[in-house]
Amino acid sequence: MKLWKKLAAATALTVVGTGAMAAELYTPNLAYRTGPFAALGIPLMNGQADYMTLLNERDGGIGGLPVNFEECETGYSTEKGVECYEKTKGGALVTQPWSTGITLQVLPKTNVDQIPILAPGYGFSPMSEGGTFQWAYNPPASYWDGAYMILSDIAGGDMANLKGKKIAFLHLDHPFGKEPLPLLEQMAAEHGFELVPIPVGLKEMQNQSAQWLQVRRERPDNVIMWGWGAMNSAAIAEAVKTKYPMDQFYGVWWAGHDPDLAAVGAEGKGYKSISWSMPQPDSALMAEIKEKVIASGKTQTTEDQLNSVFYQRGLVMSMILAEGIKAAQAHTGNAEITPADLRWGLENLDITEEKLAELGMAGMVPPFATSCDNHTGHSGGWILEWDGEKFVQASDLLQADQSVIEALAEAKAAEYAEANAPWPVNDSCGG
Structure with missing residues (x-):
């Protein structure tokens, strides 16, 4: 059976009691900590990374498997972004493009490579149409x-x-x-x-x-x-x-x-x-981040970022990915999941008020849910x-x-599919 995972470098592999190598969840992030957009990218990437570090430190990862949240630096360059996609796609569960330009370049590749794109709050708005864009997700709200x-x-x-x-x-x-x-x-x-x-x-x-x-x-x-x-x-x-x-x-x-x-x-x-x-500076999540990630020095975050809009948005973005992974693991009964399993998880998100409270994130994002035909969730905003x-x-x-x-998304999705024919469409989604 082919395992859709990436075995990290030898120093990152864990040897379990039997002597077998432990798998991990490889979720690369096409980051931009350099270039003209770095001032925004740095706190966002720090928030994303810190959330996954918390899960690794506190829970041993997700479902017992550590998360490898490797970054590939793009400088927000579309060309470099595509290079990073090609470099990281082997064994990746997900692609996080971090640019609408990169997203548009990678989008046609998803039908071939069958790796989900996760673009929280960015990317091509018609990606909400899950029947047309079967491997692309932009929760919780589109442009x-x-x-x-x-x-x-x-x-x-x-x-x-x-x-x-x-x-x-x-x-x-x-x-x-x-x-x-x-x-x-x-x-x-x-x-x-x-x-x-x-x-x-x-x-x-x-x-x-x-x-x-x-x-x-x-x-x-x-x-x-x-x-x-x-x-x-x-x-x-x-x-x-x-x-x-x-x-x-x-x-x-x-x-x-x-x-x-x-x-x-x-x-x-x-x-x-x-x-x-x-931002919710007094949330239970932030208390845990400070205790288990910041205080232990397992972060690149500076003190002035912690309560900022962008750092805390980064936390929410990684939560969305983590909850998609959890949903996929629960659905399959396996900790080791494939990109196709994660696809199912990302289109079955149910981020309720109760779930946010359980995660210590009450008030950090409006509740939303995704489905086969709704890959955005349309949470609303403030x-x-x-x-x-x-x-x-x-x-x-x-x-x-x-x-x-x-109505506009349906029309533009149909235009895109026609312009890029033959384009596979999942008619069973409905909606």
Whole structure:
């Protein structure tokens, strides 16, 4: 029988009492701790790694098998990301691409290699359509969910209030930054607001004077920022410099990074970011992380990261993977699982309030569930607002209208399958 596992280097192998080598769960992460996006990548990767370290230290891994959470550095480069995918796929249970560009490149390979893609809160939004994208998962919420929730908050819950508004869409000129455009364009047509796309090239991230000159000229009612890394801090600094009203400035969940706002302090007060995660500094999980991971020095995390949005979001992301592994192990009755088993686990997640409390993560993410035809879960999210010193919760839980999201996802998934024919589709999923 072929074992879908990776045996670590000799120093990492464990010899059990019988003298046999113990297997492990190989879950490589295509990390980006270097390059222009490192400021965001470092706390996220630290949170992800620390969660798996906790499971290894406290529980001996998952189901009795240690987790090998090896990182392959991409610098957020699509080319390097594909190289990392090819390097790590042998024996991997999962691929964690960490870039919409890398995700799009790897996506066609999943039908051949049959290794699940796990892209929590990022990637190609139509991946929610499990019948078409059988090996791809983006729980707990997609970029289209995020864009819809931002519009809902701008509209005060009634989309009719968007009519006549002008909304600038300041976005990285990259697959990630362009991802919400189909939803935003459809909503603009339906609800009568003017959408003004303002792209920011990779070489322009730290000098956005031309983009903010356009903002001043357009005088939009709101700016929505789909930014990443150095782009965000530069945009926030420009908004302050040009005296754009910060309470009219919104960002995606990757544009809600504490240090970016700390750099402008009180002048950033009112800035908002949608978020599917919520820091809980006093949670039972954080107490265990501090005791079993931080205090023992088995981490790269610095003290100032622990309560940040991004570090704690990293914890949630690894929880999602761990719960998928647990579900697969329970379903098969085996600790050693295959990528196909994990596929089943990831489309049978049931992250309830009770489950979150059991994990010590109450309030860190909204409850959500996945299925064969729903690979996202569509958890909803909260608006976080910068109060001059820190991000605070500024809304009740928001939800995207799934009748809108699903119809668009079905159409775009069908387009993708047709453009990449022959593309295997699982018609038994339903939905």
